[in-house]
Amino acid sequence: MHKYFPHTQHDVEEMLKVIGAKNIDDLFKAIPKDLQIKKDYNIPLALSDIELDHHLNELAGKNQILKIFRGAGAYDTYTPSVVSALSSRQEFLTSYTPYQPEVSQGTLQYIFEFQSMITMLTGLNVANASMYDGATSTAEAMFMANAHTKKNTILVSETINPSILEVIKTYARYKKINVKMIPMKDGITDIHSLDQSNDYMGVIVQNPNYYGIVEDYTNISNWIHEQGGLLIINQDGQSLGILRSPASFKADIAAGELQSLGVPLSFGGAYVGYLATTNALMRKMPGRICGVTTDVDGKRAFVLTLQAREQHIRRAKANSNICSNQSLMALSVTIYLSLIGKNGLKEMTQHVLNASHDLYTKLIHTGLFEPVFNQPFYREFALKARVDLKALNNYLLTHNILGPLEIENNVGLFAVTEKTTLKDINNFIEKVVAFK
Amino acid sequence: MIYYDKLIFELSKNERIGYHFKSDDFKTVTLPSNLLRMEPLDLPEVSELDVVRHYTNVSKKNFGIDSNFYPLGSCTMKYNPKINDQLASLRGFQAIHPLQPTSTAQGALHVIYETNRMLSELTGMYAYSLNTFAGAHGELAGLMIMRAYHDKNKDFNRQTIIVPDSAHGTNPASASVAGFNVVEIKSNDDGTVNIEALKAALNDTVAGLMLTNPNTAGVFEKDIKLVADLVHEAGGLVYYDGANLNALLGKAKPGDMGFDITHLNLHKTFSTPHGGGGPGSGPVGVSEKLVEFLPNPHIIKTDNGYTFKNFEDSIGMVGSFYGNFSVYLRAYIYILSLGKENIGKIGPYAVLNANYIQASLKHLYQLPIKDYCMHEFVFDGLIDQSTHVKTLDIAKRLLDYGFHAPTIYFPLIFSQSMMIEPTEVESKETLDAFIHALKVIAEEAILDPEKVKHAPHTTPVRRLDEVTAARSPKVSFKDL
Amino acid sequence: MNKNLLFQETHEWLELNGNKARIGITDYAQDALGAIVYIELPSVGETFDKGETFGAVESVKSASDLYMPVSGKVIAVNEELTNSPELVNEDPYKNFFIEIEVFDESELKTLIDEESYKKTL
Numbered sequence A: 001m002h003k004y005f006p007h008t009q010h011d012v013e014e015m016l017k018v019i020g021a022k023n024i025d026d027l028f029k030a031i032p033k034d035l036q037i038k039k040d041y042n043i044p045l046a047l048s049d050i051e052l053d054h055h056l057n058e059l060a061g062k063n064q065i066l067k068i069f070r071g072a073g074a075y076d077t078y079t080p081s082v083v084s085a086l087s088s089r090q091e092f093l094t095s096y097t098p099y100q101p102e103v104s105q106g107t108l109q110y111i112f113e114f115q116s117m118i119t120m121l122t123g124l125n126v127a128n129a130s131m132y133d134g135a136t137s138t139a140e141a142m143f144m145a146n147a148h149t150k151k152n153t154i155l156v157s158e159t160i161n162p163s164i165l166e167v168i169k170t171y172a173r174y175k176k177i178n179v180k181m182i183p184m185k186d187g188i189t190d191i192h193s194l195d196q197s198n199d200y201m202g203v204i205v206q207n208p209n210y211y212g213i214v215e216d217y218t219n220i221s222n223w224i225h226e227q228g229g230l231l232i233i234n235q236d237g238q239s240l241g242i243l244r245s246p247a248s249f250k251a252d253i254a255a256g257e258l259q260s261l262g263v264p265l266s267f268g269g270a271y272v273g274y275l276a277t278t279n280a281l282m283r284k285m286p287g288r289i290c291g292v293t294t295d296v297d298g299k300r301a302f303v304l305t306l307q308a309r310e311q312h313i314r315r316a317k318a319n320s321n322i323c324s325n326q327s328l329m330a331l332s333v334t335i336y337l338s339l340i341g342k343n344g345l346k347e348m349t350q351h352v353l354n355a356s357h358d359l360y361t362k363l364i365h366t367g368l369f370e371p372v373f374n375q376p377f378y379r380e381f382a383l384k385a386r387v388d389l390k391a392l393n394n395y396l397l398t399h400n401i402l403g404p405l406e407i408e409n410n411v412g413l414f415a416v417t418e419k420t421t422l423k424d425i426n427n428f429i430e431k432v433v434a435f436k
Numbered sequence B: 001m002i003y004y005d006k007l008i009f010e011l012s013k014n015e016r017i018g019y020h021f022k023s024d025d026f027k028t029v030t031l032p033s034n035l036l037r038m039e040p041l042d043l044p045e046v047s048e049l050d051v052v053r054h055y056t057n058v059s060k061k062n063f064g065i066d067s068n069f070y071p072l073g074s075c076t077m078k079y080n081p082k083i084n085d086q087l088a089s090l091r092g093f094q095a096i097h098p099l100q101p102t103s104t105a106q107g108a109l110h111v112i113y114e115t116n117r118m119l120s121e122l123t124g125m126y127a128y129s130l131n132t133f134a135g136a137h138g139e140l141a142g143l144m145i146m147r148a149y150h151d152k153n154k155d156f157n158r159q160t161i162i163v164p165d166s167a168h169g170t171n172p173a174s175a176s177v178a179g180f181n182v183v184e185i186k187s188n189d190d191g192t193v194n195i196e197a198l199k200a201a202l203n204d205t206v207a208g209l210m211l212t213n214p215n216t217a218g219v220f221e222k223d224i225k226l227v228a229d230l231v232h233e234a235g236g237l238v239y240y241d242g243a244n245l246n247a248l249l250g251k252a253k254p255g256d257m258g259f260d261i262t263h264l265n266l267h268k269t270f271s272t273p274h275g276g277g278g279p280g281s282g283p284v285g286v287s288e289k290l291v292e293f294l295p296n297p298h299i300i301k302t303d304n305g306y307t308f309k310n311f312e313d314s315i316g317m318v319g320s321f322y323g324n325f326s327v328y329l330r331a332y333i334y335i336l337s338l339g340k341e342n343i344g345k346i347g348p349y350a351v352l353n354a355n356y357i358q359a360s361l362k363h364l365y366q367l368p369i370k371d372y373c374m375h376e377f378v379f380d381g382l383i384d385q386s387t388h389v390k391t392l393d394i395a396k397r398l399l400d401y402g403f404h405a406p407t408i409y410f411p412l413i414f415s416q417s418m419m420i421e422p423t424e425v426e427s428k429e430t431l432d433a434f435i436h437a438l439k440v441i442a443e444e445a446i447l448d449p450e451k452v453k454h455a456p457h458t459t460p461v462r463r464l465d466e467v468t469a470a471r472s473p474k475v476s477f478k479d480l
Numbered sequence C: 001m002n003k004n005l006l007f008q009e010t011h012e013w014l015e016l017n018g019n020k021a022r023i024g025i026t027d028y029a030q031d032a033l034g035a036i037v038y039i040e041l042p043s044v045g046e047t048f049d050k051g052e053t054f055g056a057v058e059s060v061k062s063a064s065d066l067y068m069p070v071s072g073k074v075i076a077v078n079e080e081l082t083n084s085p086e087l088v089n090e091d092p093y094k095n096f097f098i099e100i101e102v103f104d105e106s107e108l109k110t111l112i113d114e115e116s117y118k119k120t121l
Helices: A009-019 A024-028 A049-061 A081-087 A105-122 A134-149 A162-174 A218-226 A279-284 A311-317 A327-365 A389-398 A422-435 B048-059 B082-088 B106-123 B135-152 B170-177 B195-201 B224-233 B242-247 B288-293 B325-343 B346-361 B391-400 B428-447 B449-453 B466-471 C027-033 C105-110 C114-120
Strands: A153-157 A178-182 A200-207 A230-235 A253-257 A273-277 A289-294 A300-305 A369-371 A380-385 A405-408 A411-415 B127-129 B160-164 B181-185 B206-212 B237-241 B261-263 B284-286 B298-302 B305-309 B377-380 B417-420 C005-007 C012-017 C020-025 C036-040 C053-059 C063-067 C072-077 C098-102
Touching: A009 A024, A009 B346, A009 B428, A024 B346, A049 B082, A049 B106, A049 B325, A081 A327, A081 B048, A105 A273, A105 A289, A105 A300, A105 A327, A105 B048, A134 A153, A134 A162, A134 A200, A134 A230, A134 A253, A134 A273, A134 A279, A153 A162, A162 A178, A162 B135, A200 A218, A218 A230, A273 A279, A289 B466, A300 B466, A311 B170, A311 B181, A311 C063, A327 A369, A327 A380, A327 A411, A327 A422, A327 B048, A389 A405, A389 A411, A389 A422, B082 B325, B106 B127, B106 B284, B106 B298, B106 B305, B106 B325, B135 B170, B135 B206, B135 B237, B135 B261, B135 B284, B135 B288, B160 B170, B170 B181, B170 B206, B181 B195, B195 B224, B206 B224, B206 B242, B224 B237, B237 B242, B242 B346, B284 B288, B325 B346, B346 B377, B346 B417, B346 B428, B391 B417, B391 B428, B391 B449, B428 B449, B466 C036, C005 C114, C027 C053, C098 C105
Parallel strands: A153 A178, A153 A200, A200 A230, A230 A253, B160 B181, B160 B206, B206 B237, B237 B261
Antiparallel strands: A253 A273, A289 A300, A369 A380, A380 A411, A405 A411, B127 B284, B261 B284, B298 B305, B377 B417, C005 C012, C012 C020, C020 C098, C036 C053, C053 C063, C072 C098
16 A cells, blocks of 8 residues: 555455456556556655655755855745745645636636736736746747737847747747847947848847846837837846836836746746736737636626637637646745735845945955946846956855856856845955955 | 635735845945836735735635545646655755756756656656646647757658647647647547548658547547557657556556657646646657757766756757756655555556546446546536536536536537546545535436536635626736 | 528628628527627738638637638728627627628639528538
8 A cells, every 4th residue: 555545455346346347457458468568667666755855855965055146047035934834825736727716716816916916017917827937938928929910030139148048049940930139239239230120020128138237128119119010028027126117118028037036946947937918919918817707696706818819729729839827936926025015125126236236346346357348237247257267166166155157258147136145245255355 | 704805905005014124234226217117016015914814815715636526637636745845845955046056956956867767767758858847838849859850851841740639729739839730630439549530641741640648538549559650651750748647657658659759747647736727847758869859958967977968959948947846856756755666556546546437427427438448538418418407517516515626628529528537546435425426416407407507506706707707808906 | 581691611601792792600600609708800901812711709718710701802890899799699690790802703602592501500
């Protein structure tokens, strides 16, 4: 017997009697004999709970927990205790897609609250129930632009995170969409060298961009709209609390990663993407959307709506194949934003702004780094090292510090978060100086 | 109990806070005004207790596997073991940055490598990528691999994917997104592939065929080897939608059946929590000749430990990092907790449970496919249709009896589909209670049909107006 | 009842008026779809071949494509249906989807009359 299988010998006999079969093997007659497995799987013997506890702790112990000064799409954010406690409630954790809304009002309600918060943060009118991550969300935004404008070229800024660019290119390649890059000049997107065209479905830009630089997209917005294309802004979750909203740049679609809002680093996943758009594009938006309605007794209730766009109905004609979302992570973000609220988000983003500049100034002061760009930045920045950056990073590791990401030869991308204290920064600087 | 109907925004009161954060004495920095947010931040202002009570009460409006039986066909709603959640939350897994040097993350990389190896072993495939976030995402990657393979062989005219009409909607949708044309072929009455229809559709413009086995009606494709051979002879590849793998654990491997590419749903077969709709994990697996095409980065084992490597022929990256690590970590733990001795019992017990329900109710409900089923089966409405009680009504009435309804109106090949999948974790007592409820409902359908047609009666809300919700969608608080 | 209408098996009707025609869906179609929640219509000026999809009708649980009975250019679109798609459920023969300029009158021969259409159901 195993604790996950309740069947006793007696149960099996009784059930087979009702079925009218001699043994369980009989039930598998449809599988041809030559396809039936003959030997055991080559996997380990079962581990008991105590053995599992030991094994997983051992594995976890082989991962080094570091004081983190790098970002590039994943940020060392703090998960409030209430977020973990509430999102692990079994009614949230072990439920599935709200196919029967009458017994899924919990899920539907938090999705509605999530959508509401995303529309408020982005300034756009409609948001869906979340996407796999910021990168795939941006790629799906590209598909929306393709379906809406019926044009075939997407423009992407060179200031975008290279991983996001890779994902966009993968999705574009198979849908036979052309990806054309907009050059970077002084760390920001430079459209001046580009000619107009009537084949641009839109432009994808990132704010803050890969280098942490905050860009003003007013000119690009006007430029692309003049040509009948869409403006797609990929903007990180936490930055929506302090930086100009996508809507204020007249973005048609906003997509991005929400991991920086209390979702654990967890070696790259599970994270959660968002997708928001204008009313005009609402029916082109992939993924699940929750709406409010009434029930037969007039009570307010929540339900999945606009399902006729989705794969299970449109099949080959759907704009996207997406089925599940990152529901539980969306819940986590919703609880997080409820806890920190308007004041908390303001305080934390101001802290991140201040701390990143403090680190920047101090690093330059050590004499070991020089600026790469001369642009306003939030949370992240690039510096050129006057020493061997690989060696410095190895040295920092011995002190349990994760130094900057080397994005080019001896150029490091540094990041701070709301967890980074003055003490952390001073300690970091001290180690850098000691390395000199 | 009073019905809780507040939105978090409606609890907000100016000045309340739910966080405790201290910043340090940094110099205050201000960005140029043209770069700053202008609109007010309209997030709720609530105390910590407000948040806790609110979401606790919201959760109580939900039904989870921990609550009661959840026989959603095709979803494999099995128990989500708590030890998986507990061990996946260890700090040594949660606090690791995906871009920290691989030498500092060997524990995590071991999980990726071994999960990959064990899934390959369990399914007879050569290797997997765990980078895909969900089943549909794995399908998409799998089809991109098919395209990349044919392009490498300069078979550019192979632009069509064949899909049976009994297939799950993501199959043709994924094929379209991957740039293919889709041809749907009519299946046999039991949802299996019609060999003649397949032969007629095969030619040198076909890139491949997508199949689920057992199919969406719970029937095993006995001719699967013939199907695979036919497609291979025509120069195509065969894709396995692993949604129904639960029936096969312990009995058969997709790799042996001739499938070239597969995806799995770890949140189905491998017990990871469904989370209200996600996150899932949809690893994509391939035969040896297709390994290079898997999404980047690949995981490899060297003399110095595990590391990542990018392959030139890869379809590319399909996500920013390495997929839903915290999800497949749970699958890793699950596989180890069952081990070689027990994992092969999943198929047998799952199939036993499904057949038990089928046999117990076939005198009351229409059974379109009369043979033994696999891990799930379909009823096509009540046998006695005299009072016009439909599958929707039966599903809603089941909610009153404390069960989650099965999947309804899928697969599309039966007009009153009710697809039931109990999984292997359910005891005979639970199944008997479910069977009893369906017997009572069948009786009610004749003696008191209005009761069934107006069900549910005891849920927090009842029979929602989905029409208005779709005609004039209100999808955010400001729309209220 | 609809003597001057022509039909096709995919449940569209066509009402000819000189070299123009109005197109809609039949009562059978609107009933099968259930409450219609949204109608995707083309823009004025777009042209389609016979058999091409020119739009779609959505209900809560399904979506159906609309197929051109004959080739033509869209000269008018029923704007009322944008806000009130339920009009089609109420009266499918009065509430047309689009009005077109017919390109090739000979294509009309492939359409069938109401009686023949009813036989296909």
